[in-house]
Amino acid sequence: MMDFDRRKEQPIGVFDSGVGGISVLQELLKVMPGENYIYLGDSKNAPYGTKPLETVRQLTFENVRVLLDQGAKGLVVACNTATSAAVRLMRGMYPDLPIVGIEPALKPAALQKEHPRVLVMATPMTVQQEKFRQLMARYEDKAEIYPLACPGLMEFIEAGDLESERLRDFLRELLGPYLDKGLDSVVLGCTHYPFARKMIRSIVGDAVTIFDGGEGTAREMRRRLAAADLLNPSEEAGWVRFENSVATEAELALCQRLLKQEI
Numbered sequence: 001m002m003d004f005d006r007r008k009e010q011p012i013g014v015f016d017s018g019v020g021g022i023s024v025l026q027e028l029l030k031v032m033p034g035e036n037y038i039y040l041g042d043s044k045n046a047p048y049g050t051k052p053l054e055t056v057r058q059l060t061f062e063n064v065r066v067l068l069d070q071g072a073k074g075l076v077v078a079c080n081t082a083t084s085a086a087v088r089l090m091r092g093m094y095p096d097l098p099i100v101g102i103e104p105a106l107k108p109a110a111l112q113k114e115h116p117r118v119l120v121m122a123t124p125m126t127v128q129q130e131k132f133r134q135l136m137a138r139y140e141d142k143a144e145i146y147p148l149a150c151p152g153l154m155e156f157i158e159a160g161d162l163e164s165e166r167l168r169d170f171l172r173e174l175l176g177p178y179l180d181k182g183l184d185s186v187v188l189g190c191t192h193y194p195f196a197r198k199m200i201r202s203i204v205g206d207a208v209t210i211f212d213g214g215e216g217t218a219r220e221m222r223r224r225l226a227a228a229d230l231l232n233p234s235e236e237a238g239w240v241r242f243e244n245s246v247a248t249e250a251e252l253a254l255c256q257r258l259l260k261q262e263i
Helices: 004-009 022-031 053-069 080-093 106-110 124-128 130-139 153-158 165-178 193-204 214-227 249-259
Strands: 012-016 037-041 074-077 117-122 144-149 185-188 209-212 240-244
Touching: 012 022, 012 053, 022 037, 022 193, 022 214, 022 249, 037 053, 053 074, 053 080, 074 080, 074 214, 080 124, 080 130, 106 117, 106 130, 106 185, 106 209, 117 124, 124 130, 124 144, 130 144, 144 165, 153 165, 153 193, 165 193, 185 193, 193 209, 240 249
Parallel strands: 012 037, 012 074, 037 240, 117 144, 117 185, 185 209
Antiparallel strands: none
């Protein structure tokens, strides 16, 4: 049996349907720079947000098992769709494992001022899930909330396209119907979307606040590891290893590029 100190040195597993969860990995590295990380993206099967629920669950379970087999001491499901579909079930399957999912950062957006107008951008599956409807119901008396399914947006990020005119045109068409509603904030309800933040900002304007859930997820992972006495005491910077179901040099290079991307 592995001794306890060694367990503290084991990596945190970070899983996403593709490369979008690297936006959450950035936040994890800010909050816990001394930890080690294995980031596993399933770009071969992306997008998850347009797949049937049972398919998403099965893919998530399979990929999580890969991370656990590599000794992950905790798990961050850095994918809104996989969180909605599978995290509750996984907590039942692995009751002693610190598991953190991610959900749209609707709470801070809804509470930023008196009855704000909030646009929530998310994948089609996230918008359809009961978990998201319950989240909206908690704040519908505090804000005017506009849920917006965004099929096709994550594919731009998966292709490494963060600033093309094609992406700008796509976002203009997607966001156009909401630009005259006096939006106070936009919630990025998919971990891919922060990589399009600059382009989204150029369309909605500087007066609109943009929220995402990455920082809160990172802080919750730190809290859960601390509660389990699993934080790595090392004062040195940890390592990051990328794995992807599309195991090409180009895909892994994209992961490295996105990790360094300012969002």
